Amino acid sequence: MAKDPVRVLVTGAAGQIGYALVPMIARGVMLGPDQPVILHMLDIPPAAESLNGVKMELVDAAFPLLKGVVATTDVVEACTGVNIAVMVGGFPRKEGMERKDVMSKNVSIYKSQASALEKHAAANCKVLVVANPANTNALILKEYAPSIPEKNISALTRLDHNRALGQISERLNVQVSDVKNVIIWGNHSSTQYPDVNHATVNTPAGEKPVRELVSDDAWLNGEFISTVQQRGAAIIKARKLSSALSAASAACDHIRDWVLGTPQGTFVSMGVYSDGSYNVPAGLIYSFPVTTSNGEWKIVQGLSIDEFSRKKLDLTAEELSEEKTLAYSCLS
Numbered sequence: 079m080a081k082d083p084v085r086v087l088v089t090g091a092a093g094q095i096g097y098a099l100v101p102m103i104a105r106g107v108m109l110g111p112d113q114p115v116i117l118h119m120l121d122i123p124p125a126a127e128s129l130n131g132v133k134m135e136l137v138d139a140a141f142p143l144l145k146g147v148v149a150t151t152d153v154v155e156a157c158t159g160v161n162i163a164v165m166v167g168g169f170p171r172k173e174g175m176e177r178k179d180v181m182s183k184n185v186s187i188y189k190s191q192a193s194a195l196e197k198h199a200a201a202n203c204k205v206l207v208v209a210n211p212a213n214t215n216a217l218i219l220k221e222y223a224p225s226i227p228e229k230n231i232s233a234l235t236r237l238d239h240n241r242a243l244g245q246i247s248e249r250l251n252v253q254v255s256d257v258k259n260v261i262i263w264g265n266h267s268s269t270q271y272p273d274v275n276h277a278t279v280n281t282p283a284g285e286k287p288v289r290e291l292v293s294d295d296a297w298l299n300g301e302f303i304s305t306v307q308q309r310g311a312a313i314i315k316a317r318k319l320s321s322a323l324s325a326a327s328a329a330c331d332h333i334r335d336w337v338l339g340t341p342q343g344t345f346v347s348m349g350v351y352s353d354g355s356y357n358v359p360a361g362l363i364y365s366f367p368v369t370t371s372n373g374e375w376k377i378v379q380g381l382s383i384d385e386f387s388r389k390k391l392d393l394t395a396e397e398l399s400e401e402k403t404l405a406y407s408c409l410s
């Protein structure tokens with residue numbers, strides 16, 4: 079029997095991530111090749127015509143899984159009945175800007191959209207915040223939508239996770255699909271900590287630790303970390319636009335794993351509400367290693383944290399606490 083369609087909201091759908099993301103969703107990349115979808119696309123009035131153009135292209139693409147399109151500038155209409163909300167709407171960083179610079183523009187959007195989601199989304203709607211500052215926007219959304227369970231609100235750090243996998247695969251000249259269990263700790267910003275201490279590579283001789291195979295701690299503790307931390311800025315410098323296809327693909331990976339589960343023995347990185355695990359202050363949206371099953375994520379517990387890592391976990395937590403304070407000052 080055919081499945082009932084799932085309603086997926088994409089805010090900022092007329093933007094560049096939106097343009098890459100909606101066809102992925104309509105093709106089943108996010109929820110699977112047998113899952114029909116109804117797309118809800120929201121943008122602001124100046125982008126209404128362009129949003130309508132995206133809707134026309136979705137019709138023209140004749141996606142078999144796409145059972146309907148709602149394209150609107152009305153936030154209530156956009157949020158009504160949605161099962162999954164991918165929050166991309168906002169202003170991107172331009173060359174030379176730090177993520178903090180986009181804070182004041184974006185947090186107020188998340189405050190107002192929180193209420194619309196809380197009132198009008200389907201029960202148990204899963205929310206992914208992509209727009210920067212992603213962790214702090216997600217926190218504001220959580221705090222202004224108190225009836226949405228905190229387990230249903232997340233921020234995208236899967237792009238950073240995938241970037242880390244990509245760097246290791248290039249360095250070792252192995253398939254990216256053979257590398258797993260890198261971790262992104264903390265903020266989706268240049269203080270994030272890409273950690274390979276628990277990462278492995280599937281080799282013909284079995285699973286081997288990344289650290290052993292790379293055998294160059296100076297690179298792993300230096301250039302590797304800064305390359306992943308600065309990758310967003312490097313893309314902006316090269317394209318004069320921020321990452322879009324990789325961000326859209328990561329958003330699909332994030333939701334797919336959340337809904338359909340992570341493979342046995344594999345963990346992924348998600349920005350989720352801290353419960354104090356690994357001595358990360360509770361009450362921040364912080365990226366942790368997680369496993370997922372039955373539509374729920376769980377922070378991987380018991381991983382060893384050496385002194386080098388500890389400092390990095392704390393540094394990015396400090397930045398998130400500062401961002402939280404700054405966000406509240408922008409809102410008041």
Ligand SMILES: NC(=O)c1ccc[n+]([C@@H]2O[C@H](COP(=O)([O-])OP(=O)(O)OC[C@H]3O[C@@H](n4cnc5c(N)ncnc54)[C@H](O)[C@@H]3O)[C@@H](O)[C@H]2O)c1
Pocket residue numbers: 089090091092093094095096120121122125166167168169170171187207208209210211212234235237238266320321322325
């Ligand atoms: N977390 C991540 O890994 C990651 C990766 C890449 C980009 N980003 C962030 O994602 C966001 C979107 O990036 P983009 O390149 O698509 O930007 P973009 O400017 O191309 O698109 C953003 C869209 O949001 C719309 N928008 C603005 N305010 C809105 C509102 N109140 N409601 C609905 N829509 C609204 C704009 O009209 C625009 O169409 C940026 O904040 C960017 O920094 C995050």
Ligand SMILES: O=C(O)C[C@H](O)C(=O)O
Pocket residue numbers: 170171177210237309310311313320321
């Ligand atoms: O870095 C940015 O501002 C864009 C995005 O967050 C990214 O990581 O590519």
